[in-house]
Amino acid sequence: MFKLKVSKEEKNLISERLKLVETSVYDYVLTTNKEECESDKINIVFDKANIDKTSRLLDWIVKGEEKYITGYNEFGQKNVECRNIMYFILDGDDLHAVLHQTKIIVKMKLYEIEEYLQDKEFIRVSKYAIVNIGKIDYIRPTVNSKMELTMDNGDIIEVNRGYYKAFKKALEL
């Protein structure tokens, strides 16, 4: 998504501060020298003093506008930023959105959630579950062509055989 054009000596330090991952195909060029701007790209020329602000800008670019999920639990209705949700899972007829320590029941269908969050980094892993890629702690392939995902809260979600390829694709493998 991004290309960073700074002097070699500074590159590591700046990309770290900017939490920047460069890719071969990119839309944005980040540089401290306006001479380096590329005509067919979106160019961000920043000053080293404004790295933090630049980083926030990048956050906004990448994460885009936050989407909210409305659900309820025993304490009533909740509005949750979708990036905080670990995964969605069907339990009987109820769809649960699982957060780090709690979960809420969402009055939506799983396919509606999938559609609603398609520009966010959520992925369908089985008939019953959609997970937040950003909340996966560890991936363990099992012998029967499935995968077990350990989420940040320690829950384990299975990637079914039918969704295996799509999952690997989402990881750009």
Next chain:
Amino acid sequence: MEFLLNNPVILFVVITGIGFIGLMVKKLIDEFQLNQALQLKQRSLRIVKSTTKPFTRRVLSLATATVAPVVLVFVMVMFGTVNDPNVIQNDYQISRISSSEDIIALHNQFKNINQSFYRNFDFEFGVTDDLATPEASKDEGTAGDDKSDTNNQVQGVDEMDNVLNDGKYIYLMTYENGYENGNYYHKGKVQIIHAYTKEYKLDGLGIVKELYFSDFIGEESTFNPTGLYEDDQRLLVIGTTNDWTCVDYMYYEEDKVEDDYVPECYNNYSNPRTQVFVFEKETLFDDDLTNDTPDSFEFSGYMIGTRKINDALYIVTNNYIPFHMFQNQIENMNMDDFLPTYRIGDQEMTVDYSDILYEEGVNPENFTSFYGINLSTNEVSKEVVLGESGYTLYVSLDNMYLAGTKYTWSTARFEEDGEVTEYENVEPQTNVIRMAINGGIVSFNGGLNVDGIGLDQFAMDEHEGYFRIVTSSNSNWFWWGWTDPQINNRLVIFDEDLNEVSRIENIGKPGESVQSTRFVGDYFYIVTFLRTDPFYIFDLSDPENPFMTAELEVPGFSDYLQPINENYMLGIGYGDSEGGTAGLKFSLYDVTNKYQTPTTTDIIFDYDVEGYMWTPTTYNHKDLLMAVHRGFIALPYTRNYEDSNGNWRYETGIQILLIDLDSETEKLTAGTRIVHSDGTDYNTYVFKSIYIEEYFYTISNKFIKANTIDDMIAIRNTSDSVNILESIIIGQGYDDLEDQFRASFVD
């Protein structure tokens, strides 16, 4: 690889193990790639997390899962729970008997398969190891008291011999026969002959004592001495005795009255016993030995072999269980009557059933008893094994090994023109029983079975805890002079637990049988024979990987191999100057370099020159006197030759071979002969020769002749005679008996 192919279970485990490890590694790589991709993805989403820690944890747990079984197997191998796959586990199973019924039940199990003509073979002919035939000496001397000793297989393990000396007296096991009132008698005796001493030289030779055993065990005894042991304190006489049977003999007269029945007794060779007399040297020369009865021991059964190590005497006997006498009424048989018994002095003892060991799968025909006697305390220790009898005894300083033949029976079918013939097929194996020995205590220490049949005691050896044995399959050794082209001679090495660690099969060229073997430390020498005499050397320093280092092929063959030192081996056998075997041949093999074809120095006594000549040393190593440090080797010989008048002559005596290992050209040369026979009489039996200090003594059933070693080794040909200092008559030949026979009637 061959090992794995022969062991499909181990192969399966190995393949599964490799497959498992492969799978683990693949899984790990996949996992690593996935998590790397996840990390990259999350970073591009500007979520900074590390998957390194979970990944490291994961690698550790997977590696543990992979390595743990390997470590576990290794630990179990080390502690002996799981066996090293290179070692073939010993399948020898031993159990204890508890009653007479147990033995009869075992017999019944074998009854059906025993109904074959092989059954009664029972190897009675094999019981020859230490019996009556003479023995020899080795060149180990003590300072100022250089004398010959028995030529034992293992240094420190004495073998029974017929002529011994302690530097002052010569002890000779012999016999006396003659006629008394027209009745022939033959009785064993021990002659004690005073040899030359430092103080009392010329004319010092003479019989000082004759021991007759009837003095101690009664006139009717059939005691027949078979060998002697001697040490600083005592003289041991070992022999066998049998039962006499008395029957009333009836004269065929018409008016017979009761007095005409004359009881006549004869030795029916039943109930054989092995007896040991221990004479204290202190009292040996007392005038009346009957007042000072020697310690005596008696063991039921045939004697298989004996050995003596310091103050401990070991005896192996065999009791045949006469199942055949009970035929169809086996249930009436009481095994109590046939249990091995032994006697210490007057104290009779019988073996308990609980003392009897039985090897699973072996025909229960004999009790083989292993006895250890502590000569200082007169205590007897024993182990009894029920099974087929062994007959070849090899004893190291720590263990006795008794080898016998075990037959595995199978029925083979042969079909021709629709007619089916079933016949018994027999596969011989060598069965070895090991007894640990220590100061007169014997204790069972395992056993083993190995394919093929062993040759003799020299086909076994123990070195640094490893037991080595040579056997041959398809050798058909019991049919004279016939060998099978399929013959397979093998060397097998066992570890301390008698598990097989390695073997070499097919030693020698196709069809060649083993003639002689000798183990010397890390090296093994073997002679095989069919037309030529291949002499092979094997390096056994790595018991798991023995290999052949050198090979020599010369005409003739060596029947016995005598190591001289690390660098030389003496072979005694047959060969002639034309590449045949019609002569007596001595070969000195130079094996200084074990990795090079050895060179030989030969002495050949051709048939054309000497007539038919032979020596008992080819089958009795104790007849050989090795005095290499004194420059000679001596051995009994016999020859039949045609003299210039065309008459066949008989000659027997001692042949001297001169040996000088430092000489370039004359390492081994023929020396003089000391002849004991006279003309055409076949009545002389030469026992052997000994030396004490500067004197050399040759001993036969008729004479002891003495000469000096210096005179003797100065003669470098076979035709010149040595100057005999003194020749005394100690016995008589058979021809003298004829006169006695007549004289006995005159009285």
